[in-house]
Amino acid sequence: MPLTDSLRDDILASVPSLRAFAISLSGNGDRADDLVQETLLRAIANIDSFQPGSNLPAWLFTILRNLFRSDYRKRRREVEDAEGNYAKTLKTQPAQNAHLEFEEFRAALEKLPQDQREALILVGASGFSYEDAAAICGCAVGTIKSRVNRARSKLSALLYVDGAEDFGPDNTVRAVIGGNGG
Amino acid sequence: MKEVKKQGGLNAEIQSRIGHQLRAMYDDVVRQGVPDRFAELIRKLDGPEAATATQAGGDTDKNNGGN
Numbered sequence: 001m002p003l004t005d006s007l008r009d010d011i012l013a014s015v016p017s018l019r020a021f022a023i024s025l026s027g028n029g030d031r032a033d034d035l036v037q038e039t040l041l042r043a044i045a046n047i048d049s050f051q052p053g054s055n056l057p058a059w060l061f062t063i064l065r066n067l068f069r070s071d072y073r074k075r076r077r078e079v080e081d082a083e084g085n086y087a088k089t090l091k092t093q094p095a096q097n098a099h100l101e102f103e104e105f106r107a108a109l110e111k112l113p114q115d116q117r118e119a120l121i122l123v124g125a126s127g128f129s130y131e132d133a134a135a136i137c138g139c140a141v142g143t144i145k146s147r148v149n150r151a152r153s154k155l156s157a158l159l160y161v162d163g164a165e166d167f168g169p170d171n172t173v174r175a176v177i178g179g180n181g182g
Numbered sequence: 183m184k185e186v187k188k189q190g191g192l193n194a195e196i197q198s199r200i201g202h203q204l205r206a207m208y209d210d211v212v213r214q215g216v217p218d219r220f221a222e223l224i225r226k227l228d229g230p231e232a233a234t235a236t237q238a239g240g241d242t243d244k245n246n247g248g249n
Contacts, residue, residue, distance in 0.1 A: 002229060003227075003228070003229030008224050008225065011224055012216055012220075012221060012224050015216045015217075015220050015221075015224075016211070016212040016213075016214065016215055016216060017208075017212055019211050019212075019214070019217075020208045020209070020210075020211035020212045021208075023211050024207065024208060024211075033217070033219075036220065037219075037220070037223065040220060040223055040224060040227070041223075041227070044224070044227045044228075044229055045229075045230060046230070047229045047230065048229075048230055101203070102203075102206075102207065105203045105204075105207065106207065109204075109207075120204065121204070121208070124200075124201055124204045124205070125204045125205050125207070125208035125209075126208070152197060152200060155200050156196045156197070156200060159200070160196050160199075
């Protein structure tokens with residue numbers, strides 16, 4: 001499909017979520033933006049292979065995910081990035097408690113195996129259907145479902161292992177989250 | 183790797199917290215919008231068809247013998 005202005009606009013509109021996906025995958029804002037840039041370059045260079053009418057965000061996410069994968073294999077997590085690198089990418093610094101909670105959550109997310117992390121993010125945050133997520137990851141829908149489930153249980157074990165029965169006083173997560181009602 | 187003890191008992195409350203945190207983290211970045219460098223990049227990059235378009239520019243394929 002030719003690179004029309006409206007296609008450019010659609011690509012542009014996907015950038016915020018591409019960045020969010022890249023940051024969630026890599027845990028590193030700078031690297032995430034490099035990934036996004038590379039994704040955009042590849043997407044535009046290969047725009048001919050995009051099927052008009054198909055899911056543009058899913059196509060872009062697939063490119064980004066594959067780039068991340070190959071990049072990741074190369075680097076093998078050379079640096080466990082200093083804490084707060086992710087937080088630096090945020091415009092609004094969360095309040096102190098929320099910040100703590102946030103760091104806790106991010107750390108837990110990073111402990112997930114990559115397959116599970118990406119599945120959880122695609123379905124739970126990016127809002128893709130299981131089918132789209134499966135297409136993005138190049139696996140079966142059932143595989144995505146089970147990865148998402150395992151990711152959820154692992155996160156809940158990491159974050160709330162004592163929590164299900166017994167929220168200790170040091171569990172800021174509970175306090176913060178509990179207070180978000182309206 | 184140890185699995186969660188109360189696998190079956192992953193209660194809805196915890197799951198909804200996890201979902202909430204995940205989206206909060208993600209949406210924080212989404213709300214930043216499009217950094218200028220990317221907007222510029224998308225605006226100025228040419229797709230692959232641009233190269234062929236310029237080549238074909240001079241000689242539009244008129245069907246020969248159009249009398």
